[in-house]
Amino acid sequence: MKRISTSVIMEMKNSGEKITMLTAYDYSMATILDQAGIEIILVGDSAANVFAGHSTTLPITLDQMIYHASSVVRAVKRAMVIVDLPFGSYQGSSSKGLESAIRIMKESGAHGVKLEGGAEIQETVEKIVSAGIPVVGHLGLTPQSVNQFGGFGVRAKSESEAHTLKNNVHILQEAGCFAVVLEKIPAKLAADLSNHSRIPLIGIGAGMGCDGQVLVVNDMLGLTENFKPKFLRQYLNLHGEIKGAVQQYISDVKDNTFPNTDEQY
Numbered sequence: 428m429k430r431i432s433t434s435v436i437m438e439m440k441n442s443g444e445k446i447t448m449l450t451a452y453d454y455s456m457a458t459i460l461d462q463a464g465i466e467i468i469l470v471g472d473s474a475a476n477v478f479a480g481h482s483t484t485l486p487i488t489l490d491q492m493i494y495h496a497s498s499v500v501r502a503v504k505r506a507m508v509i510v511d512l513p514f515g516s517y518q519g520s521s522s523k524g525l526e527s528a529i530r531i532m533k534e535s536g537a538h539g540v541k542l543e544g545g546a547e548i549q550e551t552v553e554k555i556v557s558a559g560i561p562v563v564g565h566l567g568l569t570p571q572s573v574n575q576f577g578g579f580g581v582r583a584k585s586e587s588e589a590h591t592l593k594n595n596v597h598i599l600q601e602a603g604c605f606a607v608v609l610e611k612i613p614a615k616l617a618a619d620l621s622n623h624s625r626i627p628l629i630g631i632g633a634g635m636g637c638d639g640q641v642l643v644v645n646d647m648l649g650l651t652e653n654f655k656p657k658f659l660r661q662y663l664n665l666h667g668e669i670k671g672a673v674q675q676y677i678s679d680v681k682d683n684t685f686p687n688t689d690e691q692y
């Protein structure tokens with residue numbers, strides 16, 4: 428089985444085959460995604476939300492990201508595993524960013540890292556790339572800077588914001604990113620950026636014109652309750668399925684129908 432590498436991802440961009448990415452944070456889920464044939468597994472700092480119950484991604488630590496990432500890496504035979512550098516592990520210092528990226532690569536065995544931002548992280552991206560570490564960028568809605576924007580709304584709706592975003596895609600591409608995630612921006616802008624970029628742009632809430640798509644796996648499987656933004660397609664209702672199974676288990680135990688005679692020694 429051929430492992431997915433940055434060159435495979437680049438070939439997909441060039442041939443027009445869409446790139447698929449989903450998040451995972453643990454061994455069991457990563458095993459399923461890998462067997463299903465997903466190309467990139469993102470160990471997202473959205474673990475802070477869906478695993479730990481925080482309302483933003485800010486609290487998760489580098490050590491916690493490494494724990495999630497190493498669990499995912501142990502499950503994966505084919506997919507490329509990309510890990511988010513968490514808030515506070517790279518902002519404002521390119522040497523700190525490089526150190527954090529090296530820790531992720533060494534301690535988890537992942538295949539690359541993702542960082543949020545544009546011009547302000549150019550030097551950091553260059554340093555990490557020159558250390559031989561594949562880097563994915565992340566522009567548009569960047570949840571680590573939610574406090575600066577004051578919300579999770581659609582980004583780059585104005586001409587000037589769109590212009591800045593376009594510049595930042597170019598900066599990240601030239602700095603050596605092999606892909607960039609575009610979160611929650613107008614579809615027309617994302618399509619235009621994808622048409623003009625050498626590297627693949629992977630969208631979440633960025634429309635059909637991107638080179639690939641990414642979703643938070645807990646959201647697309649319906650494990651998360653009460654999170655239904657317009658861009659999210661929910662493929663299952665696991666929250667309801669699991670709750671039903673647990674209720675059945677409770678009633679079976681209470682009724683003395685579990686375990687039965689075949690289920691004991």
Ligand code: KIV
Nearest residue numbers: 450471472473608641
């Ligand atoms: O942390 C995350 O899940 C992400 C995706 C939404 C791209 O960064």
Ligand code: NA
Nearest residue numbers: 471472473511
């Ligand atoms: Na993230």
